[in-house]
Amino acid sequence: TRRWRLASRPTGEPTRDNFELVTVDRPEPGPGEVLVKTLYQSVDPYMRGRMRDAESYAEPWDVGDPMQAAIVGEVLESNHDRFEAGDVVTGDLLWAEHAVTDGDELRPVDPDRGPVSTALGVLGMPGVTGYFGMLDVADPTPGDTVVVSAAAGAVGSVAGQLARLSGARVVGTAGSDEKCDWLTDDLGFDDAINYKEVDDLGQAMAEACPDGVDAYFDNVGGPITDAVWRLLNVDARVAVCGQISIYNATDVPTGPRKLAKLIETRARVEGFLVSDYDDRRNVALDRLSTFIADDALHYRHNVVDGFENAPDAFLGLFEGENIGKQLVQVAER
Numbered sequence: 001t002r003r004w005r006l007a008s009r010p011t012g013e014p015t016r017d018n019f020e021l022v023t024v025d026r027p028e029p030g031p032g033e034v035l036v037k038t039l040y041q042s043v044d045p046y047m048r049g050r051m052r053d054a055e056s057y058a059e060p061w062d063v064g065d066p067m068q069a070a071i072v073g074e075v076l077e078s079n080h081d082r083f084e085a086g087d088v089v090t091g092d093l094l095w096a097e098h099a100v101t102d103g104d105e106l107r108p109v110d111p112d113r114g115p116v117s118t119a120l121g122v123l124g125m126p127g128v129t130g131y132f133g134m135l136d137v138a139d140p141t142p143g144d145t146v147v148v149s150a151a152a153g154a155v156g157s158v159a160g161q162l163a164r165l166s167g168a169r170v171v172g173t174a175g176s177d178e179k180c181d182w183l184t185d186d187l188g189f190d191d192a193i194n195y196k197e198v199d200d201l202g203q204a205m206a207e208a209c210p211d212g213v214d215a216y217f218d219n220v221g222g223p224i225t226d227a228v229w230r231l232l233n234v235d236a237r238v239a240v241c242g243q244i245s246i247y248n249a250t251d252v253p254t255g256p257r258k259l260a261k262l263i264e265t266r267a268r269v270e271g272f273l274v275s276d277y278d279d280r281r282n283v284a285l286d287r288l289s290t291f292i293a294d295d296a297l298h299y300r301h302n303v304v305d306g307f308e309n310a311p312d313a314f315l316g317l318f319e320g321e322n323i324g325k326q327l328v329q330v331a332e333r
């Protein structure tokens with residue numbers, strides 16, 4: 001069976017050379033453990049942080065070690081009383097075709113509730129992030145103008161639709177016309193800005209938000225955030241979810257500089273982590289499932305086929321290759 005491990009730490013943009021594909025014996029489950037065959041593997045922007053040798057909210061990976069990932073898989077053998085062969089499960093396992101895990105860490109996935117891969121996207125960590133980041137931190141109310149950056153991604157697409165369902169006017173930014181069309185035509189965004197094509201991002205943002213910005217769900221930082229910043233209204237909320245535009249930066253720019261804007265507007269800027277909401281996770285998942293069943297929430301998956309292509313799927317996140325949640329299909333059920 002095959003695994004990816006970290007071959008070296010990247011400087012700047014990661015490359016395929018930072019990853020090494022190795023073949024190992026298929027692991028055997030011990031007492032209480034479960035052997036899982038990966039069906040879908042998630043690749044996520046936060047993994048860039050784990051490739052770096054620096055303390056963050058996720059521990060750095062060691063060079064030479066296999067890397068962790070959320071997966072959806074099928075139980076092949078189980079020594080755990082909650083699982084049996086054939087069950088579909090999700091959990092934080094490895095960039096691996098097979099892995100053994102403590103059954104207590106696994107969660108069942110009901111294949112009758114829709115595609116099992118949703119457990120890594122809209123009905124998994126990214127969906128829960130969009131849910132709490134938008135509804136608890138950005139906190140939109142009817143009539144607000146809400147901006148979401150990386151709006152066509154896994155988290156942003158959920159966050160933006162929830163703002164719309166809260167009665168807000170929603171503007172998204174994304175890196176292609178195809179993504180922007182998806183936001184406005186299918187997800188119900190009121191406007192979308194292709195930040196790679198506009199001449200003047202500040203002007204485009206001002207035109208898209210004539211009444212200013214009441215809440216901003218930030219996935220990217222950098223120039224997009226600067227463009228929103230100057231439009232913040234009194235009592236605006238900024239939910240800082242991610243800063244992908246600087247994850248590969250070797251020379252990190254110093255700080256948000258226009259803090260006087262926060263004095264003028266009494267705006268609140270708040271970072272959050274999805275893991276802070278573990279105890280309310282099921283509330284979010286139940287509501288997101290209901291929205292999907294009611295056709296009020298749409299999602300897409302960008303599936304890269306083949307375990308050997310997992311690093312390319314990861315690198316694609318930084319090129320904006322994904323519409324919706326980026327996944328690797330590793331095996332069929």
Ligand code: NDP
Nearest residue numbers: 045153154155174175219220241242243244245273274320
């Ligand atoms: P996405 O599905 O949104 O994929 C990443 C997207 O980021 C790309 O598709 C690309 O879209 C955009 N992007 C890449 N580089 C840049 C850049 N230089 N400038 C602007 N946009 C860029 O990923 P996720 O939904 O999984 O994650 C979104 C954000 O949320 C990330 O920053 C991530 O770290 C963060 N996150 C935070 C969590 C938390 O607990 N706080 C939990 C989960 C995720 P485009 O075409 O628009 O450029």
